[in-house]
Amino acid sequence: xxxxxxxVALAVLLTITTAGEVAAHGERAQEGFLRMETVAFSDVSFSxxxxxxxxxxxxxxxxxxxxxxPETLGEPKVGYVNVEAPGPVMLMKDRxxxxxxxxxxxxxxxxxTYAFSMTLVGRxxxxxxxxxTFAIQGAxxxxxxxxxxxxxxxxxxxxxxxxxxxxxxxxNLETYNLAQLTLWHWLGFLVALVWILYWIIPRPTVTRLAVxxxxxxxxxxxxxxxxxxxxxxxxxxxxxxxxxxxxxxxVYQQMYFPVKIPLQVIxxxxxxxQTPPRFAEVQVQRADYDPARSTLSMDVRATNSGSAxxxxxxxxxxxxxxxxxxxxxAEHMLVADLPATLQPNESRLLRLTMQDVVWTEERLIEVDxxxxxxxxxxxxxxxxxxxxxxxxxxxxxxxxxx
Amino acid sequence: xxxxxxxxxxxxITAAFFVGAAADITRxxxxxxxxxxxxxxxxxxxxxxxxxxxxxxxxxxQYILWAVWRLPIGASYTAACLFLASWVGRVxxxxxxxxxxxxxxxxxxxxxxxxxxxxxxxxxRSFVLTSIVGAMVWTLAFWVANYIPLAAYLQPVQFMGHxxxxxxxxxxxxxxxxxxxxxxxxxxxxxxxxxxxxQYVSLVFGSTVAVGGYWIGQALARFIALWPVGRGIKxx
Numbered sequence: 001x002x003x004x005x006x007x008v009a010l011a012v013l014l015t016i017t018t019a020g021e022v023a024a025h026g027e028r029a030q031e032g033f034l035r036m037e038t039v040a041f042s043d044v045s046f047s048x049x050x051x052x053x054x055x056x057x058x059x060x061x062x063x064x065x066x067x068x069x070p071e072t073l074g075e076p077k078v079g080y081v082n083v084e085a086p087g088p089v090m091l092m093k094d095r096x097x098x099x100x101x102x103x104x105x106x107x108x109x110x111x112x113t114y115a116f117s118m119t120l121v122g123r124x125x126x127x128x129x130x131x132x133t134f135a136i137q138g139a140x141x142x143x144x145x146x147x148x149x150x151x152x153x154x155x156x157x158x159x160x161x162x163x164x165x166x167x168x169x170x171x172n173l174e175t176y177n178l179a180q181l182t183l184w185h186w187l188g189f190l191v192a193l194v195w196i197l198y199w200i201i202p203r204p205t206v207t208r209l210a211v212x213x214x215x216x217x218x219x220x221x222x223x224x225x226x227x228x229x230x231x232x233x234x235x236x237x238x239x240x241x242x243x244x245x246x247x248x249x250x251v252y253q254q255m256y257f258p259v260k261i262p263l264q265v266i267x268x269x270x271x272x273x274q275t276p277p278r279f280a281e282v283q284v285q286r287a288d289y290d291p292a293r294s295t296l297s298m299d300v301r302a303t304n305s306g307s308a309x310x311x312x313x314x315x316x317x318x319x320x321x322x323x324x325x326x327x328x329x330a331e332h333m334l335v336a337d338l339p340a341t342l343q344p345n346e347s348r349l350l351r352l353t354m355q356d357v358v359w360t361e362e363r364l365i366e367v368d369x370x371x372x373x374x375x376x377x378x379x380x381x382x383x384x385x386x387x388x389x390x391x392x393x394x395x396x397x398x399x400x401x402x
Numbered sequence: 403x404x405x406x407x408x409x410x411x412x413x414x415i416t417a418a419f420f421v422g423a424a425a426d427i428t429r430x431x432x433x434x435x436x437x438x439x440x441x442x443x444x445x446x447x448x449x450x451x452x453x454x455x456x457x458x459x460x461x462x463x464q465y466i467l468w469a470v471w472r473l474p475i476g477a478s479y480t481a482a483c484l485f486l487a488s489w490v491g492r493v494x495x496x497x498x499x500x501x502x503x504x505x506x507x508x509x510x511x512x513x514x515x516x517x518x519x520x521x522x523x524x525x526x527r528s529f530v531l532t533s534i535v536g537a538m539v540w541t542l543a544f545w546v547a548n549y550i551p552l553a554a555y556l557q558p559v560q561f562m563g564h565x566x567x568x569x570x571x572x573x574x575x576x577x578x579x580x581x582x583x584x585x586x587x588x589x590x591x592x593x594x595x596x597x598x599x600x601q602y603v604s605l606v607f608g609s610t611v612a613v614g615g616y617w618i619g620q621a622l623a624r625f626i627a628l629w630p631v632g633r634g635i636k637x638x
Binding site for chain 2: 078079080082083084085087088089090091092093094095101102103104105124133135137141161163164165166167171173174175176177178180181184185188189191192193195196199200204205206207208209212215217218219220221226227231232235236238239242243245246249250252253256257259260261262263264265266267
C-alpha cells in the first residue's frame with residue numbers, strides 16, 4: 001500500500017512538474033505546409049486588448065484562400081469566419097465579410113480575399129486568447145493570429161444579452177423561457193416518477209423472477225396477481241393524463257407563441273472585393289531553408305508590368321507577415337539583397353531572406369513532413385499606394401547536413 | 403421480506419446510473435448535436451434522428467423489466483434516468499463549468515413518450531405491436547413534448563440584417579469555436595419534400611426509423627443482456 005501511494009504521488013508530481021503550460025488553441029498543431037498553402041491572414045487587428053463586460057471588441061482583417069490550396073483537401077466551397085476562444089467568453093454581435101452581413105457560413109472560392117470584421121461583446125471576466133478563424137467545409141479550421149484580451153470584471157460595462165423580437169418584446173437570451181421550460185420538463189418527470197413508484201413501491205421487484213419465469217412472455221400474470229385489474233385501470237388514467245398534459249402544453253404554445261418560423265439558414269456569396277490592377281509578376285526560382293538558423297531564402301524573379309514604380313512590401317504566409325524593413329519596421333523582417341523597388345517594365349532577380357526563429361516556433365517548415373514547401377502572398381506596392389498580392393508557392397530545399 | 407426490499411432499493415438506485423449513462427451515451431452517439439443545441443432542433447432531422455437514438459435503450463430496458471419482473475415501466479424508468487443524467491450534465495457541466503446558457507443547451511425530454519409506450523406494452527402484451535404502435539407514439543409524443551418548450555425559441559427576430567429565430571441567434575452569438583455553422587444539419591430546402599410538408603414527412607419517417615431503433619434495443623436486451631445470463635444460470 002505505501003508503495004502504491006508513493007507511486008501515485010510520484011506520477012502526479014512528475015505530471016505536474018513536466019507538463020507545459022497550455023494557453024492557446026492549437027494554432028501550431030496543423031502541419032505547417034497545409035497552413036501556408038491554404039489561408040493567408042493579413043492585416044488582422046483587434047480594436048482593443050482590454051474591455052469590460054458588455055463592451056465591444058472588433059476584430060478585422062483579410063483572409064485569402066490561396067491558389068495553392070492543396071487538392072487533397074478538396075475544393076473550398078463553403079467557409080465560416082468565426083472566433084477561436086475558450087468557450088462563450090464573448091458574444092458574436094455582428095459579422096461582415098467583404099462588407100456583407102454574414103451571420104452563417106458563406107460560399108467561397110480559391111484565389112479570393114475576404115475582408116472580415118467581427119464585433120464581439122465581453123461576457124465573462126478573465127484573460128482570454130482570441131483568434132479569428134476561417135473554417136472551410138471538408139478541410140477544417142484555419143486559425144488566424146491571436147491576441148490576449150482582458151475582460152475586466154469592473155471594467156465599467158454591464159453585461160446584458162437583450163434581444164428585441166419582431167413582435168416588439170425584449171428578451172434576455174441568457175434566461176429566456178427557462179422558467180416555463182424547466183417547469184414543463186420537471187412536470188413530465190414528476191408524472192414518470194409517480195408512475196414508476198406506483199409499480200415498484202407496493203410490490204417486490206427482485207423476487208418476482210421466480211414467478212415470472214413460469215409464465216409465458218405475453219402473459220401479464222393477472223391470474224396469479226402480478227398485474228391486477230386495478231393496475232390496468234390506473235395505467236389507463238396515467239396514459240390519459242399524459243395525453244392531456246401534452247394537449248394542454250400544445251394549446252399553451254399555440255396561445256402564447258402563435259407566430260413561429262422554422263430555423264433559418266443564411267447562405268450567401270460575399271461580393272467580390274475590388275479587383276486591384278495587376279502589375280507584379282513573380283516567379284520563385286529557388287527556396288532554401290536552414291533549420292539550424294531558422295532562415296528561409298527565396299530567389300524570386302520579379303517583374304513590374306505596371307506603369308508606376310513598385311516596391312516589395314511584405315510576404316504573408318499563414319498568420320505571419322514578414323515586412324521589408326525599407327518599407328516599414330516590423331516584428332518579422334524580409335530582407336532583399338538588392339533594392340526591392342522596380343521601375344516599370346523592369347525585371348530583377350531578388351534574393352529574399354527571412355531569418356526568424358518564428359519559422360521554428362510556428363512549425364511552418366519542417367524537414368520531417370511529406371511536403372517541404374513554402375507558400376504565401378508576396379505583396380508589392382506601387383507609388384500610387386496600390387497593392388498587388390501575388391500568390392507564390394515553391395518546394396524548399398532544406399539544409400540537412402552541416 | 404425485509405431483505406428482499408433492501409435488494410430492491412439497491413437494484414433500482416444502482417441501475418439508475420447505468421441505465422441513465424447507457425441512454426445518454428446512445429443518444430449522444432446517434433443524435434448528439436440535434437439534442438444538444440437549440441439551433442439544431444429543426445423540423446426535418448431532429449424528429450427523425452433523436453427518437454431513433456433515444457428509443458434504443460428504453461426498448462431494451464422495457465424488454466428486460468417485462469420479461470424478468472412483468473413491470474411495464476422499462477421505458478419510463480430509462481426516460482427518467484436519462485432525464486436526470488441530461489439535466490445534471492447540462493446544468494453542472496455545460497452551464498456552470500463551460501458557461502453556456504441553458505437557453506442554448508436544454509435537453510429534449512422523452513418522458514411522455516416513454517409512459518405511453520409502457521402503457522401500450524401493458525395493454526397489448528406484445529413487443530411486435532409495441533414496436534409498431536409504441537414507436538410511432540414515441541416519435542409523435544417526442545415532437546409534441548419538445549415543440550412546446552421549443553416554440554418560444556422559434557420567435558422571429560431581426561439580427562445582423564436578417565430575419566432569424568431566437569434559436570438561430572443563440573447559436574450565432576454564443577461562440578462554439580470548433581463547430582462551424584455549416585456543420586449544422588437542419589432543414590435547408592429540398593425539392594423532394596412532399597407537398598411542402600417537411601414536418602409531417604419527417605414525423606412519419608421518424609416513426610418508421612424509431613421502429614427499427616426499438617428492435618435494435620430488443621436485440622440488445624435479448625441477445626446481449628438476458629441470453630448470456632440465462633445460459634449462465636442454466637450452467638449453475
